Amino acid sequence: MKPAPFRYADPRSVPEALEVLAAEEGAKVLAGGQSLLPLLSMRLAAPATLVDLNRVPGLDTVEVTGDGVRVGALVRHAGLLTHGGAARVQPLLARATANVAHPAIRNRGTTVGSIAHADPAGEMTSVLALTGGSVTVASPSGERVVGWRDLFVGPLETSLPAASVVTSAFFPALPPRSGTAFAEVARRRGDYAVCGAGVVVTLDEDRRVAAVRASYVSVGLTPEVHDLTDAVAGSPVEKADWAAAGALARTLVEPDGDLHASADYRRLLVGVLTERTLTSAADEAVERTPA
Amino acid sequence: MTVSVDTERTVRLTVNGVPREATVPVRRLLSDALRHDLGLTGTHVGCEHGVCGACTVLVDGAPVRSCLVLAVQVEGASVTTVEGLARDDGRGGQVLHPVQEAFRECHALQCGFCTPGFLVTIAAGLEARDAAGEITDEEVYDLVGGNLCRCTGYANIKKAVRHAAATMAISAETAAGPPAISAETAAEGGER
Ligand SMILES: Cc1cc2nc3c(=O)[nH]c(=O)nc-3n(C[C@H](O)[C@H](O)[C@H](O)COP(=O)(O)OP(=O)(O)OC[C@H]3O[C@@H](n4cnc5c(N)ncnc54)[C@H](O)[C@@H]3O)c2cc1C
Ligand code: FES
Ligand code: FES
Numbered sequence: 074m075k076p077a078p079f080r081y082a083d084p085r086s087v088p089e090a091l092e093v094l095a096a097e098e099g100a101k102v103l104a105g106g107q108s109l110l111p112l113l114s115m116r117l118a119a120p121a122t123l124v125d126l127n128r129v130p131g132l133d134t135v136e137v138t139g140d141g142v143r144v145g146a147l148v149r150h151a152g153l154l155t156h157g158g159a160a161r162v163q164p165l166l167a168r169a170t171a172n173v174a175h176p177a178i179r180n181r182g183t184t185v186g187s188i189a190h191a192d193p194a195g196e197m198t199s200v201l202a203l204t205g206g207s208v209t210v211a212s213p214s215g216e217r218v219v220g221w222r223d224l225f226v227g228p229l230e231t232s233l234p235a236a237s238v239v240t241s242a243f244f245p246a247l248p249p250r251s252g253t254a255f256a257e258v259a260r261r262r263g264d265y266a267v268c269g270a271g272v273v274v275t276l277d278e279d280r281r282v283a284a285v286r287a288s289y290v291s292v293g294l295t296p297e298v299h300d301l302t303d304a305v306a307g308s309p310v311e312k313a314d315w316a317a318a319g320a321l322a323r324t325l326v327e328p329d330g331d332l333h334a335s336a337d338y339r340r341l342l343v344g345v346l347t348e349r350t351l352t353s354a355a356d357e358a359v360e361r362t363p364a
Numbered sequence: 365m366t367v368s369v370d371t372e373r374t375v376r377l378t379v380n381g382v383p384r385e386a387t388v389p390v391r392r393l394l395s396d397a398l399r400h401d402l403g404l405t406g407t408h409v410g411c412e413h414g415v416c417g418a419c420t421v422l423v424d425g426a427p428v429r430s431c432l433v434l435a436v437q438v439e440g441a442s443v444t445t446v447e448g449l450a451r452d453d454g455r456g457g458q459v460l461h462p463v464q465e466a467f468r469e470c471h472a473l474q475c476g477f478c479t480p481g482f483l484v485t486i487a488a489g490l491e492a493r494d495a496a497g498e499i500t501d502e503e504v505y506d507l508v509g510g511n512l513c514r515c516t517g518y519a520n521i522k523k524a525v526r527h528a529a530a531t532m533a534i535s536a537e538t539a540a541g542p543p544a545i546s547a548e549t550a551a552e553g554g555e556r
Pocket of ligand 1: 109126239264415
C-alpha cells in the first residue's frame with residue numbers, strides 16, 4: 074500500500090526541526106525511513122507531518138575517543154559497520170551491526186534511528202544497553218543525556234517526548250581486560266533475529282573471570298542486561314564453564330513465543346548463543362590482558 | 365515559521381545520467397515516482413515494505429530500496445535504475461552490463477519480476493569490490509541475500525554472480541573494463 078497523505082518538511086538545523094515538531098500536531102521525525110516508511114505503507118502509522126533530518130548538516134559523524142564512540146543521528150548502519158576507529162574502541166558495534174538487515178537497508182537506515190525505534194528485535198538497542206550507553210536528546214527546553222535504562226519503556230516505545238530529536242548515541246569503550254562477541258539465529262540471512270546474544274567478559278589481572286554480562290535480541294519487551302558472573306566467577310579463563318553461564322542465562326530470561334519461534338525454543342537459543350559468544354569473547358579478553 | 369511544510373514539491377534529480385524533474389505529492393515513494401512520473405517501469409514493486417528487494421535502485425551509487433525512500437528525498441541526487449546498467453557501445457547501440465550478460469548466460473531469471481533488483485544490487489556490489497580477488501561464497505550470499513526470488517531457487521543467480529565476477533576480473537586485467545556506474549559514493553553491497 075501507499076502511505077496516507079502527510080505534510081513534509083526538511084529543516085536545515087536541529088532547532089528548525091524542533092520548531093516544526095513543536096508547531097505541527099502529530100509530527101514525526103524521519104531518519105533512514107527503513108522502519109518508519111514500512112509502517113506508513115502498511116498504514117500502521119499515519120503521522121500528520123514528517124520532519125526529515127536528512128538535510129541537517131553535522132549529524133553524520135562518528136566521534137571516537139578513548140572513552141567511547143559517539144554516533145551521530147545520520148550515521149548509517151553501513152557507515153558504522155565499516156568504521157575502523159569505532160571497531161577498535163568498541164568492537165561490539167561492528168559485530169552487531171553486521172547482523173542488522175541487508176546491505177541495501179544498512180545503506181539508508183541509521184543506528185540512532187533503530188535505537189529511537191526501540192524495536193525489541195533490533196540489535197542496537199541491546200548493544201546500547203550492554204555497553205551502558207546513552208543518547209543525547211534535543212528538545213525545545215534544551216539538550217539532555219538520557220541513559221539506556223531511562224530510554225526504553227516498551228516495544229516501539231521510548232520515554233522521549235514527541236518534540237525531540239536524538240542527536241547522537243554514545244557507546245562507552247570496551248573496558249580493559251575485556252572481550253566481547255555477538256551472534257544471532259535468524260530464519261533467513263539479514264532477517265530480524267529469532268534470538269540474538271551480545272556478551273562482555275572481563276578478566277582480573279590473573280586472567281580469572283571477574284565479570285560476565287549479556288544482553289539479548291528478540292527476548293523480552295525492552296533490552297535488559299543480565300549478570301552471569303555467578304556461574305563462572307573466579308574461574309581461570311581457560312577452565313571457565315561457559316555452558317554453566319548459558320544455563321544460568323536460560324533461567325534469567327523471559328522470552329515470548331510468536332509465529333517465528335516458541336518461548337521454549339528462544340530460551341534454548343539463549344543458552345546456546347550465550348555459551349558460543351562467551352567462548353569467543355573470552356579469547357578476546359585474554360588477548361587484551363597482559364600476561 | 366521559517367521552515368516550509370509542504371504537501372507537494374518539484375523534485376529535480378539525475379536518473380541514469382539524464383536530468384529529470386517531477387512535481388509530486390510529498391508522500392510519493394521513489395519507486396512510484398520512477399515508474400509513474402518518470403515512466404521508468406524497469407524498477408519493479410513487490411512488497412512495498414522493504415522485504416523483497418525488487419525495487420532496489422542506486423542512489424549516488426549505493427543500493428537502496430526505492431519503496432523506502434520518498435521521491436522528495438532524492439532532490440539533487442543521482443539515481444541509477446536497471447535501465448541505466450547497459451552502456452553505449454559507441455556505434456549507436458548498447459552493450460549489456462557484465463551482470464546482465466551473466467544472468468542471460470546462466471539462466472538466472474524465469475519470470476523476471478525480481479531481476480531488476482538483483483541486477484542493480486549485484487552490479488554495484490561487484491563494482492565496489494576488488495575485481496582481482498576471487499569471489500567468496502560469503503560475498504555471493506551477501507550480494508543475493510537481500511532479494512527474494514520466487515522462481516529460480518537462487519542456484520542460477522549465484523552462478524551468475526560468480527560468472528559476472530569472473531568476467532569483470534578479466535576486463536579489469538585487460539584494463540578496458542566497463543565504466544563504473546556512478547561511483548560517487550562507494551556502494552556497500554559487497555561489504556560485510
Ligand atoms: C527488510 C528489513 C529488515 C530489517 N532488519 C533489521 C534487523 O535485522 N535488525 C534491525 O535492528 N533493524 C532491521 N531493520 C530496520 C532498520 O535497521 C532501520 O534502519 C532502523 O530500525 C530504523 O532506523 P531509521 O534510520 O531507518 O529510522 P526511521 O525509520 O526513519 O525511524 C524509525 C523511528 O525512530 C524515530 N527516529 C528516528 N531517528 C530519530 C531521531 N534522530 N530522533 C528522534 N526520533 C527518531 C522515527 O520518528 C520513527 O519513529 C530492517 C528493516 C527492513 C526494511
Ligand atoms: S518493493 Fe521495495 S523491497 Fe519489496
Ligand atoms: S525470476 Fe521470477 S521471481 Fe525471480
